[in-house]
Amino acid sequence: MTTQLFKNYIGGEWVAGAGTSINRNPSDLGDVIGEYAQADAAQARQAIAAAKAAFPAWSVFPIQERSNILERAAAEILRRQEELGRLLAREEGKTLPEAIGEVGRAGHIFRFFAGEVLRHGGETLPSVRPGIDIEISREPLGVIGLITPWNFPIAIPAWKIAPALAYGNTVVLKPADLVPGCAWELVDILQRAGLPAGVLNLVMGRGSVVGEAIVDSKDVAGVSFTGSVETGRGIAAKVVSRMGKIQLEMGGKNPLVVLDDADLDVALNAAIQGAYFSTGQRCTASSRLIVTAGMHDRFVAAMAQRLAALKVDDALAQGTDIGPVVDQNQLDTDLAYIGIGQREGARLAFGGELLERQKKGFYLSPALFTDADNTMRISQEEVFGPVAAVIKAQDYDEALALANDTEFGLCSGIVTTSLKHASHFKRHSQAGMVMVNLPTAGIDYHVPFGGRKGSSYGPREQGRHAAEFYTSIKTSYIAP
């Protein structure tokens, strides 16, 4: 059987790359999803030139037609939700229900921004000088470079492409090397929905080649990046040095605080969902479970029981709770951190073992550490796998201090029946998003998303706040 070749999309044409890369299913290494073009730097520059040429017309494209294109894309994504969900589960390894849910999110994001095209306006204010009017308007930036990670193969490209196009920018998208399939489908859907040539370009390939060509180009007015802290820091330095606009969404080491007065069932659900679902491969995963003394032993015993009942298997198999790790590299990282945690003196209370399943894949049982303290590497560094550590705190005050004692600040959560502690935590948690009696992972698509400290840099993503990054403000003074 021949493998299908998926090409790059530049200036309205599907074009072969300088090479190709095979996309494999982490649940079943024998399953090849397809062969995907790999661009070189010259091809990335062609994509940027195409986006630059398309910008003047797209920036003034009639808003009804712009909105219609986004709405048509939304409708097709939602109509094909199950099929695209299967592709997503095959290439990334999250379970089929999780993958179908992610595709639904992508569809709704396009629908939201189809509406945003029409709602987008400005302000008028009187001048302090008589007889003058002031108009505050937002204009698109120009060409936007989008660089995305592997863990949300369709939702993250969607939540960057939709606002970029809605506000009149043109786009060069470089998806993560591990998951080109969903990005390719998304671009195909958008081009068939009626985007003019050059408005959206897809260049698949290596970050160090294609990503860098985007980051270094003076024709790229803004770069929106989601990925690791290390890569993000390097990109930011380069973009800022040429005065480009930058938006970074990076790692997390998100705390879930469980107080003595918590409903145990709510706490267990939040911890299991937040720490282990999607194989723990979420920037919003709660990898630090900070539990106060009166609840600690009950919580740890019940967690081990719940974890034993979870099914780790093929992402497409019915009843799978946790799919495989995304690839060998990430699996090696997860195993290395499990070793580090043990050597640091934490107790591996459950899991952390390689598993064999019917098909060969990267299967790892969910790992729970207890007796951890917050200074350990497993408590401070992002693992990005199904690995969490329980840290005991004497009381609420200590739990809050531990929760904030991290260089990250994406998301945090508290499980409590005390309004006083919930309100205090909401105000004093140093995170961009706070959850009360909910898992740290699991967010809405129409409200701002992002963090503080080392987790995020620049304006928020999603919802109407996305306009902060994707537009530039102009203040006009008008005298009669």
Ligand code: NAD
């Ligand atoms: P990564 O940093 O390795 O790669 C992200 C993207 O950057 C990829 O497309 C990659 O090819 C590209 N890239 C790599 N080197 C580059 C370079 N020198 N120049 C330009 N581009 C380059 O991250 P990953 O492993 O794909 O994703 C996992 C990370 O993403 C985790 O740290 C996770 O926390 C983070 N993440 C954050 C959020 C968030 O919103 N905060 C969401 C999802 C994932």
